[in-house]
Amino acid sequence: MAPDAQTELPAIQLEGVSVRYRVPKEVVSSIKEYAIRKLRGRIEHDELVALRGVSVSVAPGDRIGVVGPNGAGKSTMMKVIARVCRPSEGRVVVRGRVAPLLQLGIGFHSELSGRENVVLQGTLLGRSRAEMETRLGEIAAFAEVEAFLDAPVRTYSTGMVARLAFATATDVDPDILLIDETLSVGDERFVTKCYERMAGFRDRGKTFFLVSHSLAEVEKSCHRAIWLLDGEVVADGEPMEVCERYREWARNGAVAPLPNPGTAAVSLAG
Amino acid sequence: MTSAPRPTDVRPADGPVYDSARVEIPIVSEAMALWEYRHLVRELVARDVKVRYKRSVLGVAWTMLNPLLNMAALTVVFSVILRQDIVHFPVYFLGGMLFWNFFAQSTGHAASLSVDAAETTRRIYVPRSVFVVAAVGVGLVNLAFSLVPLALIVVVTRHPFHVTWLFLPVAVLLGAMFSTGVGLVVFTLASRFVDVRETYVTLLTPWLFLTPIVYTPSLVPEGYRWIVRWNPMTYLVEVFRAPIYDGWLPGWKTLSFAVVVAVVSLGLGWAFYASRIEEYGRGA
Numbered sequence: 001m002a003p004d005a006q007t008e009l010p011a012i013q014l015e016g017v018s019v020r021y022r023v024p025k026e027v028v029s030s031i032k033e034y035a036i037r038k039l040r041g042r043i044e045h046d047e048l049v050a051l052r053g054v055s056v057s058v059a060p061g062d063r064i065g066v067v068g069p070n071g072a073g074k075s076t077m078m079k080v081i082a083r084v085c086r087p088s089e090g091r092v093v094v095r096g097r098v099a100p101l102l103q104l105g106i107g108f109h110s111e112l113s114g115r116e117n118v119v120l121q122g123t124l125l126g127r128s129r130a131e132m133e134t135r136l137g138e139i140a141a142f143a144e145v146e147a148f149l150d151a152p153v154r155t156y157s158t159g160m161v162a163r164l165a166f167a168t169a170t171d172v173d174p175d176i177l178l179i180d181e182t183l184s185v186g187d188e189r190f191v192t193k194c195y196e197r198m199a200g201f202r203d204r205g206k207t208f209f210l211v212s213h214s215l216a217e218v219e220k221s222c223h224r225a226i227w228l229l230d231g232e233v234v235a236d237g238e239p240m241e242v243c244e245r246y247r248e249w250a251r252n253g254a255v256a257p258l259p260n261p262g263t264a265a266v267s268l269a270g
Numbered sequence: 271m272t273s274a275p276r277p278t279d280v281r282p283a284d285g286p287v288y289d290s291a292r293v294e295i296p297i298v299s300e301a302m303a304l305w306e307y308r309h310l311v312r313e314l315v316a317r318d319v320k321v322r323y324k325r326s327v328l329g330v331a332w333t334m335l336n337p338l339l340n341m342a343a344l345t346v347v348f349s350v351i352l353r354q355d356i357v358h359f360p361v362y363f364l365g366g367m368l369f370w371n372f373f374a375q376s377t378g379h380a381a382s383l384s385v386d387a388a389e390t391t392r393r394i395y396v397p398r399s400v401f402v403v404a405a406v407g408v409g410l411v412n413l414a415f416s417l418v419p420l421a422l423i424v425v426v427t428r429h430p431f432h433v434t435w436l437f438l439p440v441a442v443l444l445g446a447m448f449s450t451g452v453g454l455v456v457f458t459l460a461s462r463f464v465d466v467r468e469t470y471v472t473l474l475t476p477w478l479f480l481t482p483i484v485y486t487p488s489l490v491p492e493g494y495r496w497i498v499r500w501n502p503m504t505y506l507v508e509v510f511r512a513p514i515y516d517g518w519l520p521g522w523k524t525l526s527f528a529v530v531v532a533v534v535s536l537g538l539g540w541a542f543y544a545s546r547i548e549e550y551g552r553g554a
Contacts, residue, residue, distance in 0.1 A: 031463035083288055083395035086548060091291035102393045111321045120317055123310040124396060152324075 009095060011176055011207040012058035012081055017090035019051040019076050019231075050076035052231040053090065060096070060175070063208040065218030065239060067246050068228035074211045077228065078102065081209060082178055096175025096207070099125075101166070110154035114145055114164055117153055121168045135171055142193075143167035163190055170197055176207040215243040296544035303397035310396065314404035318379075319411050333412050334419045337368055341423070344484055356486060358515070361420075361429045365511035366483035368416045369441075373449050373503070374474050376409030380453035381467035384460035398461070399543060402453045406446050413442065420514070432517030441510040441520075444532040448506055451535030454543040461546075481507055502531040 022045040028034045037043050051073045058064055066074050079085040080092050082100050108117050118139055122132035140146045143163040145156070153161060170177075177198075202208065212218050218225050218239050225242035227235040229249075235242045304311075323330055341360050348354045348363075356362050383401040390396055424431060460466035481503045482490070490498055498504050505528040509520045520528070 029464045031459060031466050031469060034463060080290070082393065084391060084393060087290055091289070093290070094288040097286065100394050109317060109321060111324050112317060116317070116320070120313050123307075123313040124390065124394060126307065126310075128309045129313065 008059060010057045010093070011060040011062070011095050012056070012209065013091070013093040014054050014056045014077075014080070015091040015093075016053045016055055017051055017080060017087045017092060018049065018053055019073075019080060019085060020047055020049050020088045022046070023048050049231050051080070051087075054228075054231070054233055055090075056226060056233065056236065058207060058209070060207055061205040062224055063202065063210070063222045065210045065212055065222035065225045066228060067212065067215060067218055067225060067243060068234075069250075072228040073231040074228055076231075078178055078180070078209070078211055081176075094176065097172060098176045098178060099169055099172050099174030100178045101169050102178060102180040108153055108161060108165065111152055113152055114140070114149045114156070118164065118168050121165070122171075125169070125172065127172070139164070139167045139171050142171075142197075144190075159187060159190070166194060170201075174201070174206060176209065177201060179208065179210045215247065219243055296547055297541060300397060300399060300544045300547060301540075304399045304403065307397055307400050311400050311404050311407060314400065315407035315411065318404070318408045322408075330415060333415045337364060337371065337416055338419045338423070340367065348484060354485070354489070358427045358429045360423050361427055362486070362511070362515050363484060364420050364423055365514040366481070366507045368413060368420060369445060369507050369510040370478060370481065370483055370503070371416070372409045372413040372442075372445060373452075373506075374478070375412060376406045376446075376449040377453045377456050378467065378471055378474070379408060380405035380457040381460040381470055384457050384466075387457075388461060398457075398547075399454065399540075402450060402457045402543075405453055405457075406449050409449065410442070410446060424514075429515075430517065432513060434513035434517055434519055437513040437519055438510065441506075441513070441528075444509060444528050445506055447532035447536045448502070451532075451537070451539030454539035458543050458546050477501075477503070483507060502535070505531055 025044045025046055028037060028043065034043070054073070054077065066077060068074050076085065080087050081094055082098060082102070083092075083094070108121065112120070115136060118136060119129055119132045122135075123129065136149075137146075140149050143160070143166070145160050145164055148156065148160070153164075156164070208222070210218065210222060222239050224237065225235075225239040226233055227242050227246050234249075235245055341364050344363055345360050348356070349359050380402045383405050387396075387398050387401040391398060421431075423429075456466060456470050460470075480497055480501055482498055487495070487498055487504070505524050508524050509528045512518055512520045512524075519525075
């Protein structure tokens, strides 16, 4: 690590972040029903805590993998960083341009052409039409859909849509990449191409934030892993070590003590 | 991607900084976010207009034909069957109805777009108000198209074209402000409850009939005039129709009521929308 890394401002900073939300005990999705119940004073809420006082600091260039079982708060962590959800408590600071590679193809409209969709997608990511128009050729070339750029997207194959979405989302020169494991981009050959582009980002020192169920993936591509459980950070460190402890927990249902003494292990109730 | 050591010569990004702890007044910060995403508003309007006109061959024609069909039917009902005596009834009716359609379509579309907004903002940040403003934008485009059949009817009925048509941009601006305010409320509620659009559309029909569009305010019996008087749409419709039908500018009293109604609607709608942003994004 460079000596000045300590003084460097973190790319992502979570300070005591909690996310709580209220869920009605009974689902009231109708406004008429809501009004009636409100009048009778009969709406009760449960409070759900998705993140509990999570503090994480990510230096620029860090490649972080987040692991944990379903409902541990992985997606919520991603959401607060992507600015999609505001923390109930604590502070989130994100420095740099974020490229969310999550559920690609959101906002793609089947009646519109590939060209129109790329421009629309770009503006959803905060870029201007002029900027997108200059990038169109390159995006289409990378996605290998140049010949179909003016055809409506409903005539595209699933793979073509995925490629175009990936090409558009990664065309920005992002500082931080948020990656969901469900990122599927088509056939084997294109996957290789995607990995190459990702490796390019890595070599240029971009910050990666990857949420995954695949421990192998985290061990392979990250140099730091965070294990979340019940909205709390259980472990944060060397991927091999963190993933091993997570595997251990998954087998035994108990959190293994940390190798270095002095740090308390979290015990699971029940 | 293979495991490689963390690069050592990384420079901190000099891009935008997002800090959730920055003290913000939602009413102001949301307005700034909307301005920042103005390109997106334009693209969303373009998308909806294109999709609408691509999907049906009749697309544009339908926008123009629909009010004409209504007008023809209502002209028969009111001029022939009920023998109401409104001079050039088709012009009177269309002048009000096109404006009403603009309002009803914009706000209804805003409610529909809440689904789109929820889907989009589940994963990426976009200020949600862009969807409401885009809905009103689509309404404006359709209103512009529907001026064609209106002009046609003015010609056919030999109603004079008044120079006061030039006042229409002001009327449309007030209508857009009012629609945005109502749209923000409907949109925000529709983001939370599933039946808002349907409920709202149901309420629009009686509201339409309580607005002087198929009748003139003077036809309302004295005892019931308060209904029309308390209806904000009365003033907005009048401000739009007077320059077309009567050939005069709306009276200062009508105009000032319309301005107040537009400003209050936009203000309250925006405040309501901004007061709910904290809740967005929490939940599965």
